[in-house]
Amino acid sequence: MPTHSSDFEREAADLIDRIVLESPLKAAGFIVTIYGDVVDPRGDVVWVGNLIETCARVGISDTLVRTAVSRLVSSEQLVGERAGRRSYYRLSDAAGKEFSHAAQILFAHRDERDWNFVHVPDSAGGELIPALERAGYARLNSQMLVGPRKPDFAQPVLIFEAKVASDHAELQAFAAGYWDLKPHAAAYQKFLGQFAPVEALLADDLQPSAETCLVIRLLLVHRFRSVVLRDPRLPPEALPDDWPGFEARQLFERLYKLLSRSADEHVAETFVNGSGPLPKVTEATQARFGSVGP
Template identity: 30%
Template sequence: MRDDDLYAEGPAGCGEGEPDATPRPQTLLLTFFGGHVLGRDVRVATASVLDVLRRVGVSEHATRSTLSRMARRGLLHRTRRGRSVYLGLTPRSREILRDGEHRIWRIGAVNARWDGTWTLLGFSLPESWQRQRHVLRSRLLWAGFGALQGGLWIAPSAVDVCALLDGLEAAEHVKVFRARALPPTNVAELVRDAWDLTAVAARYDRFLRRWDASSPPGVADDSLARQLLLETEWLQVIRQDPRLPREHLPADWPAERAQRLFRRLHAELDPAARAIAAEVLDTIAEEEPRAATATH
């Protein structure tokens, strides 16, 4: 994942809205494209996307504006067929969506197989490099780093730092090490200093309160809409979680409980959501992007 604009919008890359608030249109659109376009080699009609976002309460104007902005940023490309415009993924958006897919379905909400290795990253940037410092810190938060002290950051796993720093001028000022904590280091205290465990747990608790109900407030009685909101909100939560080792988390840590709820609800909604999507989505086969893109 290397998209500075998305990093700048928060660790989720899609905004930092709380799970009990309506996610932003771009957040919902990325979830939609990840679930119904990624890996299918298709493009989807703009009219279909408008229909899906309308189901979760997003206006046509907001959806069109967001789609246009995503196209300008290289996240979508357009193809006109007759009077219809179809939207396809780009290499950049595929990378973003695969990252989300990996976080949701492959690595889990808790680091249960930690080998004791920490990634340490230190940097010292000129005072005038405010933009570079902001982007670097955003990328570090995205990758699960916590600020230990001064310009020293730490992550509870091996991190592909070369990919993380790709394209950054600040990369020349960064030093990276792999390490293990040795006595007299108090690892529990280190974790509390580097990460706000209370805030991370609170996000999981809000997700549980909102979705562990027969009818979550503000959610339409539509399986496609429910699943889209559920997955979007879950991704917002886990992308702001550094996945700390289980042995260094409180005994009542809510992440695994929330993950079980998410996966159960997603599976329950999936058949009906897929049926609705098959009915309402107008798609065409993917093809190589043309030099000129269509407009709305």
């Protein structure tokens, strides 16, 4: 017999508090997650009141939300609109492109198999080399870097595509010599420690509210995004056999699927743009749901 929802809400509130305590949230970053997970696949506009209500569930105050929104407008990530007494905010075109790129990594994940060696001319090294390193490339010398995917900018560099001819162990040794994977492994382990209890809670046949499902899913996406976007995302063959990122992605996909039906119901019931409620399901949300495992 299912346990009453109040039991789930009490235990879920404790888990949410623990996750937020271990990984404190910044208002602007969490608002970006709301746009990426809820708003972007349903258009690009939402009422500021929805942002305030959702952020309140994770301890972010009305004042912090309004300040963060103002800063996101100043940085040209959001654009404000008014309809009557209500304020709405939509994504800028540039932010929309960034969100699409991040969504590809989170929801349309594919393993990289090829490698690219990039030679940067002296004239451009001061800007491009740090950008490549932030994108997960490792520096081999003052002008040559290596990484598992082509750089996505148009500056003049030489790119050499390479197929791996060495065996599994040699490739792992190569990767270990040029990438410090320990911080990334620790970040994945922390993610697993935070969200494995959520899966255990859902398995206990407790009945969560739709709002709680959305809040947990937002935290899930927020934390996984922060880990995976910093990861150099090397091909599986280059990673240790016990790489925790494999298990972390599987957990992310399982939980995203378990939480989404109820979470999307809450979105459709409460989130609005200038024309009315946001839809529960769109082609984009269906594509995401279909991409996260069987």
